[in-house]
Amino acid sequence: MITRRQILGGGALLAGAAAWTKTSAMGLPEAPIMESPDMQPPLFPTSGPDYQPVVTLNGWTLPHRMNNGVKEFHLVAEPVERELAPGTTAYLWGYNGQSPGPTIEAVEGDRVRIFVTNRLPEHTTIHWHGLILPNxxxxxxxxxxxxxxxxxxxVYEFDLVKSGTFMYHPHADEMVQMAMGMMGFFVIHPKDSSFMPVDRDFVFLxxxxxxxPGSYVPRVMEMTDFNLWCMNSRVFPGISPLAVSKNDRVRVRVGNxxxxxxxxxxxxxxxxxxxxxxxxxxxxARWPEVTIDIPVGAMRAYEFDAKYEGDWAFHCHKSHHTMNAMGHDVPTFIGVDKTEVTKKIRRVQPEYMPMGNRGMADMGEMEMPLPDNTIKMMEGWGQFGAIEMxxxxxxxxxxxxxxxxxxxxxxxxxxxEGTVAYEWTGDTPAPVKSGDAKTMTPANPHGGHGNQG
Incomplete structure (x- = not known):
């Protein structure tokens, strides 16, 4: 039986990984830095048990070095600039150049040694959320x-006694440091590669x-009134799609x-x-879902067989969480006749556009001035027009x-042909060609959405 490791060998590693073999075992492991907000390829294992590596949505996996049987990693806590979407940047705190920090991957039974260097202006720590380890x-x-x-x-050093999906974040000035973006994923693969196998494995926070609007630094004292809801510190249309081959077994791990x-x-x-x-x-004990609620401070993973081709929307079902730069003090003008007041306003502001009296969908297509470093409330285009998300x-x-x-x-x-919703004109519909009913029926009404960034 040929494994992925035999097929891919070292060629699938990130280009910088070769430097790790040159690092002195007596010194610190190198701390690779990632500046790109694009989703990076997975790191396939080159030794130890075989496993399907995870892909971090708009993120990356932290390389390691082996030192006398111990996997060594190096995290650097530091201020970072994170592109939330093309044209919009936030000044955050994170790890190794990004927020969230890189995903740490290892295998059940491994002993890990994680060096944490602090380049923040205050003290910090890292809590390994969900892991079983010495107090x-x-x-x-x-x-x-x-x-x-x-x-x-x-230095943190411990044995990985169970497989699963975990997180890391500070337990130091937590209100500030987590609000500034300090967090990351920790994935421990089963020692037995035949346990819970999948073809694609996605993770994100x-x-x-x-x-x-117009600013760069989060308001760390906010408790409830957030205006940017993110997947791995990205907002649509800057979030990469989850590309899947038909008939793949797919796992999606989501931490909150x-x-x-x-x-x-x-x-x-x-x-x-x-x-x-x-x-x-x-x-x-498993149960079927189409929506899974992710509690605060928790992770949920779900799996499916990719039987049905298409562009399938994937989102939080709280409607305000699929809008960018939300202003929650905007009055409701639905049904209001703004004709006369528009005439008066245009005497002093000729470019004024009345909005909101027939809903907010127009904002998805309008190009209007915004403060610098501010993304539109609705952004992104699909093959059928503006995507109002x-x-x-x-x-x-x-x-x-x-x-x-x-x-x-x-x-x-x-x-x-014949599988896209269409306008009825009173004519008798043409018969739909026979085929996979699941593929034929719901392909477009909720599809056609994708990454423009």
């Missing part, structure tokens, strides 16, 4: 360890910011480190919830024949 490695400032002072490096729950809904499919941050769900929204793009290592955007779905 002194739990990362709670004052309780289990002193804070890591600016300019210092601390839900996070939120309150960044005033915002201040509220998020009902994540996927169009076109039902799926099984197979994992929480507490562990794998036994087969007899933003923030926590992406697309699962199922296509026939994608390469096992191809995660690039395959473009818009080409709908079979």
């Amino acid at each position: 002194g490695m739990d990362g709670v400032t004052g309780l289990t360890q002193p804070g890591i002072p600016p300019g210092k490096t601390f 839900l996070n939120a910011y309150d960044i005033e 480190l915002t201040m509220t729950n998020h009902p994540i809904h996927m169009h076109g499919y039902d799926f099984e919830v197979t994992c929480t941050d507490g562990g794998w769900v036994r087969p007899e 933003g923030s926590m929204f992406s697309v699962v793009k199922v296509r026939q024949g994608l390469s096992a290592t191809d995660y690039s955007d395959p473009g818009w779905y080409q709908h079979p």
